[in-house]
Amino acid sequence: MYKILTVVGARPHFVKAKMVSEAIARSVQLTEVLLHTGQHYDHALSGAFFEELELPTPQYNLEIGSGRQAWQLGQMILGIDQVIEQEKPDMVIVYGDTNSTAAGAIAAAKNDIPLAHIEAGLREFNKGIPEEVNKLLTDAIADLYFCPTPTGVRNLEMAGITRGVYLVGDVGIDLVSHYLPHIEANLEVLKRFGLQAGQYHLMTCHRASNTNQPEPLRAILEAIAALDYPVLFPIHPRTRQAIASFQLEHLLQKPHIAATGPLGFLDTQSLLRHARMAITDSGGIIKEAYFHRVPAIIIDRQTEWLETVAEGWHQVTGPHTQKILQAIATFIAPATHSNFLGDGHAAEKIARIIESYWLC
Numbered sequence: 039m040y041k042i043l044t045v046v047g048a049r050p051h052f053v054k055a056k057m058v059s060e061a062i063a064r065s066v067q068l069t070e071v072l073l074h075t076g077q078h079y080d081h082a083l084s085g086a087f088f089e090e091l092e093l094p095t096p097q098y099n100l101e102i103g104s105g106r107q108a109w110q111l112g113q114m115i116l117g118i119d120q121v122i123e124q125e126k127p128d129m130v131i132v133y134g135d136t137n138s139t140a141a142g143a144i145a146a147a148k149n150d151i152p153l154a155h156i157e158a159g160l161r162e163f164n165k166g167i168p169e170e171v172n173k174l175l176t177d178a179i180a181d182l183y184f185c186p187t188p189t190g191v192r193n194l195e196m197a198g199i200t201r202g203v204y205l206v207g208d209v210g211i212d213l214v215s216h217y218l219p220h221i222e223a224n225l226e227v228l229k230r231f232g233l234q235a236g237q238y239h240l241m242t243c244h245r246a247s248n249t250n251q252p253e254p255l256r257a258i259l260e261a262i263a264a265l266d267y268p269v270l271f272p273i274h275p276r277t278r279q280a281i282a283s284f285q286l287e288h289l290l291q292k293p294h295i296a297a298t299g300p301l302g303f304l305d306t307q308s309l310l311r312h313a314r315m316a317i318t319d320s321g322g323i324i325k326e327a328y329f330h331r332v333p334a335i336i337i338d339r340q341t342e343w344l345e346t347v348a349e350g351w352h353q354v355t356g357p358h359t360q361k362i363l364q365a366i367a368t369f370i371a372p373a374t375h376s377n378f379l380g381d382g383h384a385a386e387k388i389a390r391i392i393e394s395y396w397l398c
């Protein structure tokens with residue numbers, strides 16, 4: 039048996055880990071120890087996902103919590119290092135691009151433990167983005183790279199990384215595909231917010247670049263305030279704090295805007311699938327919107343999911359009121375859809391490749 043230490047810590051990890059953890063559990067050669075860094079600790083961002091997705095309770099929770107980026111990273115590395123010393127895993131798995139990802143990667147490399155990066159190779163080519171630094175660090179020291187898209191493989195190639203690279207598809211899409219009948223049928227959640235299928239916009243906003251200063255956040259909120267269309271806005275705690283401290287609450291006091299707290303995975307997917315359009319800076323929502331064939335206005339300055347823009351499903355506006363309003367008013371969905379995110383079986387492929395790692 040080979041022991042895998044999986045490091046999770048933030049909301050998108052729980053979604054990505056679900057299908058991979060299940061594939062590992064089905065393997066007769068692999069066993070998994072789950073470590074939660076505690077980067078996300080609010081029930082709505084963490085515990086709710088474990089309950090809804092029936093994820094196993096992590097054997098370790100470091101309860102690191104929020105703080106300055108470098109402090110948070112350092113605390114996580116120390117905590118993960120101790121668990122590695124105790125558990126002596128054969129491999130460490132990390133997901134995506136958060137601080138928990140980079141911490142798991144550095145702790146694994148410093149203990150000379152093989153490292154698998156799931157959602158490898160994505161780039162925004164801007165080191166000012168905290169997530170970009172995490173991606174660069176993790177991909178510089180991984181041993182197995184599981185890329186969700188051909189673009190991921192190409193980006194790694196450009197960085198001189200060709201060994202251990204596998205194009206498997208997106209593990210988040212595995213999960214959405216798995217729950218699709220439920221997601222499609224669940225109109226209850228629309229009713230809860232008084233929404234009609236195809237007749238509202240789903241908005242999310244939490245990127246540091248959009249929430250650390252008042253100007254971008256004000257520009258985004260002014261755009262949705264000016265819409266004459268219903269908008270549902272589940273608000274990340276970071277954004278909630280920013281709205282309060284920049285005194286922007288009045289921009290949400292409009293009859294067409296329904297603001298609420300963070301929502302669970304399945305409710306979010308149903309709301310997204312039935313939306314007319316998404317307005318978002320979340321990488322997860324961007325790719326899920328593409329899967330559901332829902333147009334999206336990307337209120338970030340760039341995206342790592344280039345294909346969704348190239349195919350015409352999504353448009354990047356950045357946090358600019360007029361650009362956002364114009365994109366929403368003029369958007370026409372394309373007729374073609376390439377399914378570039380894979381076939382919904384990425385997790386199974388990952389488990390098989392990990393099993394064969396020690397045979398090489």
Ligand code: UD1
Nearest residue numbers: 048049050077078079080083104105136137168169275276
């Ligand atoms: C993190 C990831 C981001 C991911 C997002 C998903 C990094 C650098 N960013 O961003 O890539 O898309 O998770 O949600 O790792 N907070 C709470 N409760 C919590 C967690 C956070 O209130 O449970 C608040 C705190 O004020 C905290 C702030 O949100 O300071 C930011 O949290 P942090 O974990 O640093 O980054 P996210 O914005 O959540």
